[in-house]
Amino acid sequence: MFKALTIAGSDSGGGAGIQADLKTFQELDVYGMSAITAVTAQNTLGVQGVQPISKEMIAAQIDAVAQDLGVDALKTGMLFSSDIIITVAEKIRHYGWNKVVVDPVMIAKGGAPLLQQEAVTAVKEKLLPYAFIVTPNIPEAEELTGLRIQSEADKIEAAKKLISYGVKNVIIKGGHDENTNESIDLLFDGKDSYTFTSHRINTKNTHGTGCTFSASITACLAKGLSVYESVVIAKRFITAAIEADLELGSGHGPTNHWAYKRKAGITV
Ligand SMILES: Nc1ncnc2c1ncn2[C@@H]1O[C@H](COP(=O)(O)OP(=O)(O)O)[C@@H](O)[C@H]1O
Numbered sequence: 001m002f003k004a005l006t007i008a009g010s011d012s013g014g015g016a017g018i019q020a021d022l023k024t025f026q027e028l029d030v031y032g033m034s035a036i037t038a039v040t041a042q043n044t045l046g047v048q049g050v051q052p053i054s055k056e057m058i059a060a061q062i063d064a065v066a067q068d069l070g071v072d073a074l075k076t077g078m079l080f081s082s083d084i085i086i087t088v089a090e091k092i093r094h095y096g097w098n099k100v101v102v103d104p105v106m107i108a109k110g111g112a113p114l115l116q117q118e119a120v121t122a123v124k125e126k127l128l129p130y131a132f133i134v135t136p137n138i139p140e141a142e143e144l145t146g147l148r149i150q151s152e153a154d155k156i157e158a159a160k161k162l163i164s165y166g167v168k169n170v171i172i173k174g175g176h177d178e179n180t181n182e183s184i185d186l187l188f189d190g191k192d193s194y195t196f197t198s199h200r201i202n203t204k205n206t207h208g209t210g211c212t213f214s215a216s217i218t219a220c221l222a223k224g225l226s227v228y229e230s231v232v233i234a235k236r237f238i239t240a241a242i243e244a245d246l247e248l249g250s251g252h253g254p255t256n257h258w259a260y261k262r263k264a265g266i267t268v
């Protein structure tokens with residue numbers, strides 16, 4: 001039994017956040033656990049409300065999981081404030097967890113802020129030193145490094161800067177690079193870089209792609225796969241999930257978390 005923890009926000013619409021993470025863990029045969037950092041009122045049209053959880057309650061959720069169930073790997077998603085980031089980083093340090101995937105969630109697809117602007121420094125200084133893998137999209141990588149990203153060389157430069165903050169591996173995702181008909185994710189391990197390419201799927205239903213991708217990586221790390229192997233599986237998982245997108249709601253619909261297993265012919 002492999003176990004993964006997500007420390008992230010709740011998306012009432014079920015497409016992103018904790019809900020996407022737990023669906024992904026389940027589909028990849030990993031037992032999923034959660035520490036909720038914020039509750040959002042959210043659907044495919046956008047975010048209608050955000051209520052952060054107190055840092056004491058977040059710490060209590062993490063302790064409850066750590067002290068009884070155990071954690072093989074964890075991911076962080078929406079962390080909202082500096083206080084929450086510092087609380088989570090302190091728990092990661094305390095429990096000595098090293099399979100830590102940081103998805104530095106900043107802004108939802110509809111434009112709603114999921115991280116306070118003044119908390120960007122806390123991500124860099126307090127959380128990234130504990131990250132085994134960080135998975136920014138292009139705007140997030142630009143915000144964290146202050147660099148403009150327009151080419152593969154720019155992605156490598158930005159990845160090097162992120163490594164200088166103490167991260168072991170960087171994946172800069174290509175979903176926002178709409179100048180190409182491909183979606184190219186770049187992995188940099190501090191020495192070598194690797195690209196993972198899929199055709200760009202023409203759909204508006206990409207709500208929760210980043211959460212689902214980072215949760216897939218976390219599940220694979222929990223099972224003992226290498227970083228490279230985990231990204232291979234995560235890319236297959238998210239591509240299948242976007243290809244078989246769900247026409248739910250009237251805005252940006254969620255991805256299809258069943259698709260990867262169904263593609264492999266596994267049905268119940
Ligand atoms: N239209 C698309 N077609 C194919 N893959 C996509 C598409 N949009 C996003 N992806 C993939 O989904 C994952 C999440 O990327 P991205 O959308 O950049 O993250 P985020 O949701 O954090 O903004 C990456 O693996 C990326 O390549």
Ligand SMILES: Cc1ncc(COP(=O)(O)OP(=O)(O)O)c(N)n1
Pocket residue numbers: 008009010011016017018040042077078105107108109110114206207208209210211212
């Ligand atoms: C509660 C919550 N967490 C994270 C996100 C952002 O998810 P992401 O996978 O980056 O997808 P989009 O917001 O780009 O659709 C969220 N919306 N809600």
